[in-house]
Amino acid sequence: MNSNNNPDIKLRLMAAPMQGYTQAVFRHYHAALFNTDQTDITYYSPFIRIEKGMPRKRDINDITSPLNNNHTLIPQIICRDCDEFRVLVETIKQQGYNDIDLNMGCPFPPQVKHGRGSGLMATAKELESICRLMNDMEDTRFSIKMRLGITRPDEWKQIIHILNEMLLQHITVHPRTATQQYRGELHINQLETLMHDIRHNIVYNGEITSPEQIITLQNTYPGLYGVMAGRGMLNRPTIFSEYTGIALRGEAPYVEAERNQASLRLLRSIIIWQSEHLCGTNQILAHAIPMALSMSENILDHKTIKQIKKVTSVQKLVDLITLPVV
Numbered sequence: 075m076n077s078n079n080n081p082d083i084k085l086r087l088m089a090a091p092m093q094g095y096t097q098a099v100f101r102h103y104h105a106a107l108f109n110t111d112q113t114d115i116t117y118y119s120p121f122i123r124i125e126k127g128m129p130r131k132r133d134i135n136d137i138t139s140p141l142n143n144n145h146t147l148i149p150q151i152i153c154r155d156c157d158e159f160r161v162l163v164e165t166i167k168q169q170g171y172n173d174i175d176l177n178m179g180c181p182f183p184p185q186v187k188h189g190r191g192s193g194l195m196a197t198a199k200e201l202e203s204i205c206r207l208m209n210d211m212e213d214t215r216f217s218i219k220m221r222l223g224i225t226r227p228d229e230w231k232q233i234i235h236i237l238n239e240m241l242l243q244h245i246t247v248h249p250r251t252a253t254q255q256y257r258g259e260l261h262i263n264q265l266e267t268l269m270h271d272i273r274h275n276i277v278y279n280g281e282i283t284s285p286e287q288i289i290t291l292q293n294t295y296p297g298l299y300g301v302m303a304g305r306g307m308l309n310r311p312t313i314f315s316e317y318t319g320i321a322l323r324g325e326a327p328y329v330e331a332e333r334n335q336a337s338l339r340l341l342r343s344i345i346i347w348q349s350e351h352l353c354g355t356n357q358i359l360a361h362a363i364p365m366a367l368s369m370s371e372n373i374l375d376h377k378t379i380k381q382i383k384k385v386t387s388v389q390k391l392v393d394l395i396t397l398p399v400v
Contacts (some may be wrong), residue, residue: 084114084322085292087224087305087314088246090279091118091150091177091219095217095365096308098139103343105145107336108315112322117145118219118302121152121177121192122162129165150219154189156203167214173243176204178220179254182326192221192252198233207242219246219279219302225253227261230268237272244275246302251317256305279379282306287319288332292321307369312336324399334373338395342367345380345395349388358388370395 087095089104122133137149140167151162155357159176166174180191189197199264208216218327219239223229227249230237231316237245238275249265250258260280269276278291279302288301312333319325328336345362352358366382385391 075315085288085298087113087115087317088277088278088300088302089115089117089314090302090304091120091175092304092308093120093366096120096304097136098141099344099347100365101145101147102141102143102341103347104311107340107343108311109145109313110318111314113315113318115145116145118175119149121150121180122166122190123152124161124274125157131160134165134169137166138173147171148173148175148217149199150175150177150181152185152190153204154194154197155200156207159204160207162212163214169209172213173215173217175217175219175246178218179248179252181221181250181255186224186252192224195220195229195233196224198236202306203235205236209239209241215243217243217245220247221248221250221252222261222264223251225251227251227264230264232343234268234271237274240274244276244299245272245276246300247391248277248280250280269295269297277302279304282313283310285313286321288313289321309372310337311369329380337369339374341366341395342392345392346390355386355388359385359391362388364392366391366395 089101096117096118101344105115119137120133122137123130137147149166151159151166151174153159153162163174177191178194180186182191185191186193189200218240218260220230247265249260249262274297277300278295278298282288282301282303283306291298291301303313306356310333312328316327320327336354344365348362351359363382363385367379370382371379374395381396382391383395
């Protein structure tokens with residue numbers, strides 16, 4: 075593994091792609107509230123896929139949205155073969171992007187079944203073709219996000235030689251298998267073996283829920299290139315700004331009330347934007363309610379959560395996610 079032992083180089087902080095949650099509006103308001111110069115978060119788009127032979131239009135709209143004007147964005151793609159890879163990369167490059175992340179970690183069974191996401195790990199021949207194509211694109215920088223395997227945590231060993239031939243900025247590893255989804259043990263021993271055998275910078279992803287955990291990872295693995303948070307950032311949007319406050323300025327982490335207020339402020343900003351730009355109450359609530367439930371389930375009481383699930387008014391939803399000022 076490449077080393078990041080230079081004390082002048084900060085640990086890279088990365089916001090994971092999450093389908094249905096981390097689209098442009100989330101990224102924009104999260105960056106506006108929590109992405110300072112010192113925090114310096116890199117955001118990844120939810121994966122861009124092929125639909126009816128072409129890149130899905132709404133995925134491209136997401137990476138070309140004016141809301142991307144306040145943060146660094148790297149588009150992520152998901153593909154099953156060299157042909158899909160080529161079409162997706164060429165389309166994204168036409169939008170002005172020179173950095174692209176390849177999804178080899180999605181555990182969603184329909185994607186895996188068709189050889190996409192984690193399923194790409196089982197098709198070494200296709201992966202070799204993608205490697206050759208990737209390495210020929212000298213004007214594009216690539217990275218990969220992956221699991222350790224589909225059903226076994228040592229399946230990465232079957233493709234390590236291909237990964238090591240790829241010209242990559244880094245590899246993000248979630249130390250579970252696809253069949254585990256987001257549950258069960260983290261296979262740290264396998265992760266450490268992979269870190270030893272890989273030629274690339276490693277970014278850690280998986281169950282990061284507090285700034286203290288980031289510091290522990292940094293101390294445990296001094297060669298770690300970066301960390302990527304997904305659900306942990308959704309539930310604690312302040313996680314990266316808290317980390318930089320602790321690590322760089324010796325500040326204490328936020329108290330619970332501060333974290334809760336910050337999370338709900340972000341949530342309200344997103345919902346208000348949706349109410350102004352989406353058409354019809356039903357469409358707005360279809361987007362806003364799942365986001366509200368995900369981001370506030372550990373903040374609001376059970377009665378309020380039940381009301382959110384049944385809410386029929388955008389204004390009522392905004393009222394429900396408002397806490398008294400601390």
